[in-house]
Amino acid sequence: MALLLLKVNRLSAVFWDVDGTLADTEMGGHRPAFNMAFKELDLPFVWDEELYNKLLAIPGGIRRVKFHAEACGMTLSQDQLDQVRDRKRLHYLERVHEGHVHLRPGVKRLLHELSHAGVKQWIVTSSGTASVMALLKQIQKQIPSFDGVVASDDVASGKPAPDGYLLALKRSGANSAASLAVEDSAAGLSAARAAGLRCLLTPSPWDAEALRNSCDEAAAVLEHLGDPGQPTTVLSGASCQEGAVTLKYLETLLSVPDR
Template identity: 85%
Template sequence: MPLLLLKVNRLSAVFWDVDGTLADTEMDGHRPAFNMAFKELDLPFIWDEALYNKLLAIPGGLRRVKLHAEACGVTLTQDQLHQVRDRKRLYYLERVRQGHVQLRPGVRRLLQELHHAGVQQWIVTSSGSASVMALLEQIQKQIPSFDGVVTSDDVASGKPAPDGYLLALKRSGANSAASLALEDSAAGLSAASAADLRCLLTPSSWDAATLRDAGGEAAAVWDHLGDPGHPATLFSGASCQEGSVTLKYLETLL
């Protein structure tokens, strides 16, 4: 019986979201890139931080643009939406390469710990492949390689649909009961839960207050993963003495 318990509690795979979880991509990466695309294409939109914070409740950048435009009384054609997507992508890649996008606290430490322990690590994101690969290219010297990547280009529906997680589980061969998702948003939490994955939330500072009380489905909610000298704050779930999310802590959430 003790051997069975040990086997059940051993973590086999961690699935990482990207935007807002792995790195602070939204406010200093995607938002200004959208604004530059809007300006270039003569569209009457400027997304400041307060507005963008509200718009982040809409999963998917292109859908975010479409619904915001409609709310402003502007109907964008499919061609215009594709132009926004293409120009925004170029501006975002430029900002990533210029170093505007940084890893969140504790990410590098936990990635390395899980890698050394032989835990599979996958990216599961609603972002497109080009944006994800640009970020990985920029940070590849800081972190171990991922075992696989699932982006919006690989599935029919992005988060909150579970498609990305279900595909990652299939490709990795991991058991959902021995795996965890790391997310920062309600949409990500819904996607993970629908794929029968336990989920640890590290909401970004701009939506931490919302998820502090709305993360009931989450196994735990922290403000970040924690680093030496920079302990994390627990919002809900099991605590840990170290003030940092570790492999040992993740296994207690299974």
């Protein structure tokens, strides 16, 4: 009896989101940094975890500030928004340096496995370059170096627009059909898909919206990437028998018919 063999494609590049994907930056990093900036600038906003969870549906920190201010009946000038951005950035960098931001489960392990296999690894994020570089500096002894970074400063439109991913594909020379994005949010998933990339979604614990509405667009949805003693749970897509996302698992996702 003839056996039907599934052809597994070789993975050439992985494009990583940062906030909520590489590391838990939001609740312990960005949120308190915004609150400190609001207090310094005498703005009547306090973002608790419940409120910030809702605001995370809006990609980009300053866009969140503008949206929330308008919802509160305030119109902030560009100068005020710039001041919030600058003060918040300083406080975020301080929190990163103080160790308040940690890698998500499985990230360190998978980064090293992909690096050893010669897979290109790029960052594609809606955060500014300064914030990304501060995080990378803090964790540089734990992880291999990335081949490149595309941040919000590099493109005209952030996620869910595909601009960042398209630029990363161009700069890296990677073939979209042999590449994957790793994201945690609905906006990031939309950006990756619009750029022609399959996407592995690992929703942040607080991003229920991405989990609820985006499963059909993702190649797979997992609780996290998994580690020894901390196996992941597959929420949608191909089973992960090892309990952890590996190079072999990612290459399996490339072979699944696109949705």
